[in-house]
Amino acid sequence: MLDRVEFLISEAWSSLRRNVWMTFAAVTTVAMALYILGSLGFVYTFISGHLSKLNQDFKLSVFLVDGLDEEQMQASEAAILAIPGVTSVDFVSKDQAFLTFQEANPDIPLDDFKNDNPFPDSYEVQLEGIEKAAKIAESIEEMEVIDEVRDASDLRRLLVQSQSILRLLGVVTGGLMLLTGGVLIYNTIVLTIYARRKELSIMKLVGAARSSISGPLIIEGAVQGAIGGLLAALLLSLTLQSVDAMARSLNALGGIEPTSTKTLVLILTLCGAFYGMICSIWAVKRQVERA
Amino acid sequence: MDGKQPCIQLHRVSVVFSDEVAGLRDVSLRIERGEFIYLCGQTGSGKSTLLKVLTREVAHTSGKALIDGRDLAEVKPTDVHLLRREMGIVPQDFALLPNRRVWENVGYALRAIGKTRKEVRHRVPEILEQVNILHRADAYPAELSGGEQQRVAIGRAMISSPPLLIADEPTANLDLEHSMGIMELLRNLNAKGTTVIVATHDMPIVERFPARVIKMEFGRVYRPDDEERGDA
Ligand SMILES: Nc1ncnc2c1ncn2[C@@H]1O[C@H](COP(=O)(O)OP(=O)(O)OP(=O)(O)O)[C@@H](O)[C@H]1O
Ligand SMILES: [Mg+2]
Numbered sequence: 001m002l003d004r005v006e007f008l009i010s011e012a013w014s015s016l017r018r019n020v021w022m023t024f025a026a027v028t029t030v031a032m033a034l035y036i037l038g039s040l041g042f043v044y045t046f047i048s049g050h051l052s053k054l055n056q057d058f059k060l061s062v063f064l065v066d067g068l069d070e071e072q073m074q075a076s077e078a079a080i081l082a083i084p085g086v087t088s089v090d091f092v093s094k095d096q097a098f099l100t101f102q103e104a105n106p107d108i109p110l111d112d113f114k115n116d117n118p119f120p121d122s123y124e125v126q127l128e129g130i131e132k133a134a135k136i137a138e139s140i141e142e143m144e145v146i147d148e149v150r151d152a153s154d155l156r157r158l159l160v161q162s163q164s165i166l167r168l169l170g171v172v173t174g175g176l177m178l179l180t181g182g183v184l185i186y187n188t189i190v191l192t193i194y195a196r197r198k199e200l201s202i203m204k205l206v207g208a209a210r211s212s213i214s215g216p217l218i219i220e221g222a223v224q225g226a227i228g229g230l231l232a233a234l235l236l237s238l239t240l241q242s243v244d245a246m247a248r249s250l251n252a253l254g255g256i257e258p259t260s261t262k263t264l265v266l267i268l269t270l271c272g273a274f275y276g277m278i279c280s281i282w283a284v285k286r287q288v289e290r291a
Numbered sequence: 292m293d294g295k296q297p298c299i300q301l302h303r304v305s306v307v308f309s310d311e312v313a314g315l316r317d318v319s320l321r322i323e324r325g326e327f328i329y330l331c332g333q334t335g336s337g338k339s340t341l342l343k344v345l346t347r348e349v350a351h352t353s354g355k356a357l358i359d360g361r362d363l364a365e366v367k368p369t370d371v372h373l374l375r376r377e378m379g380i381v382p383q384d385f386a387l388l389p390n391r392r393v394w395e396n397v398g399y400a401l402r403a404i405g406k407t408r409k410e411v412r413h414r415v416p417e418i419l420e421q422v423n424i425l426h427r428a429d430a431y432p433a434e435l436s437g438g439e440q441q442r443v444a445i446g447r448a449m450i451s452s453p454p455l456l457i458a459d460e461p462t463a464n465l466d467l468e469h470s471m472g473i474m475e476l477l478r479n480l481n482a483k484g485t486t487v488i489v490a491t492h493d494m495p496i497v498e499r500f501p502a503r504v505i506k507m508e509f510g511r512v513y514r515p516d517d518e519e520r521g522d523a
Binding site for chain 1: 368369371372373374375376380382386388399400402403404405407408447448450451
């Protein structure tokens with residue numbers, strides 16, 4: 001058994017070495033394709049995460065005009081609370097808003113603004129569900145004491161839009177490149193079949209099992225795909241970590257929680273190997289078994 | 292049918308390559324176990340095609356072909372390799388691997404049919420001894436004479452100790468002396484019980500080592516009188 005595996009692998013290895021440049025082309029293309037798909041995929045899931053967070057958190061920020069008295073405040077709060085679909089209203093004073101911002105961004109110098117606080121008073125309005133958000137926002141905005149209502153629907157729309165752009169981008173760039181990588185793997189296998197046509201015909205002549213004949217070819221394709229996947233995983237992991245570090249140092253977004261290198265390596269290497277295997281099986285079916 | 296199964300039995304076997312080109316037409320013949328057979332005929336008479344039907348390199352288009360009573364048409368593509376292990380094939384070109392030594396050529400074939408390294412170490416000298424080429428085990432094919440290369444090819448065909456050996460023009464490019472050496476080798480294998488079929492148009496050799504001749508002409512088996520009936 002082990003002896004058999006060794007035979008198959010040493011056959012595959014000698015081909016990989018013979019086609020070193022073709023293998024290089026196939027491997028790098030697959031790596032690039034998987035890198036592109038991997039990063040787009042990461043951004044996509046990142047956005048999905050945000051979207052679902054947004055969709056769970058039905059909140060409106062309602063900003064008040066300046067200089068309201070206590071009575072107007074209470075009246076407006078009651079009015080908002082009376083709108084069907086609103087579950088709670090929390091008052092956030094302009095001083096509180098300033099403090100919160102200052103705490104969240106300790107690096108930004110705000111001393112100039114101490115005496116001229118640019119933040120307005122506001123309400124955090126909690127809703128029952130996302131469906132009525134736009135309508136409720138509209139009716140709150142009609143009130144005289146209200147300056148502006150912000151909900152996340154613009155952000156949400158933006159995120160959904162960017163997701164569909166990502167999908168398109170993924171299919172066009174990553175997909176096409178993956179296809180090219182597949183054709184390159186196919187071609188290396190065809191080259192191998194050509195270079196080894198004597199060996200292959202001798203194998204057939206002496207009655208070698210199909211697995212002995214096509215096994216090394218399929219392994220060769222799988223190895224190419226796997227190396228491509230591995231490279232893509234390492235590159236992607238590096239990218240995510242540096243983006244994460246950058247985001248953290250800017251402090252605006254917080255980190256992006258990069259997928260662990262181990263997971264990336266596992267997923268992309270397996271995907272690559274599987275893909276390479278499919279391409280080489282395709283080549284074997286067309287070039288060896290037909291003959 | 293008599294008690295003993297014939298080794299090979301063809302009944303009106305034809306191979307039609309296209310509308311105009313037929314490799315074999317209505318070939319019927321019967322070859323017993325342990326026989327030594329010459330398949331003679333001019334270039335293009337269908338010798339190789341007939342052998343390829345037996346090895347399932349070519350599928351016959353009509354008729355019935357049996358080896359050891361097994362219908363070749365019923366051998367599944369996935370089982371062709373098992374059929375091939377029951378026969379040794381020496382192709383018209385020797386088909387040796389030029390970048391491998393003599394012993395590696397035989398070893399590679401053994402590895403290909405699933406033998407372990409250990410078995411290879413054990414079997415290769417035996418096989419090379421059998422075809423009398425052990426002394427050149429470390430040579431590359433290009434360093435060998437045509438006759439020596441042919442020995443290696445025959446040795447490689449014998450790796451599974453098959454009961455049937457099929458050699459397509461084994462003496463084609465050899466001088467008489469080497470040809471005789473090869474023929475002696477084939478006769479020896481035959482004497483040990485292997486059924487041997489040799490396609491050739493080397494008449495001096497046939498005269499020196501007389502055996503039953505099946506003569507082919509234009510894809511048919513030539514029968515001067517009708518003594519040789521193929522259908523049993
Ligand atoms: N794959 C093929 N496709 C089409 N025609 C073929 C094919 N193989 C053989 N033929 C034809 O079948 C006929 C018999 O060929 P075959 O090779 O059997 O002759 P042969 O007796 O072995 O000749 P030689 O002594 O030159 O080896 C020839 O006319 C040949 O052109
Ligand atoms: Mg021929």
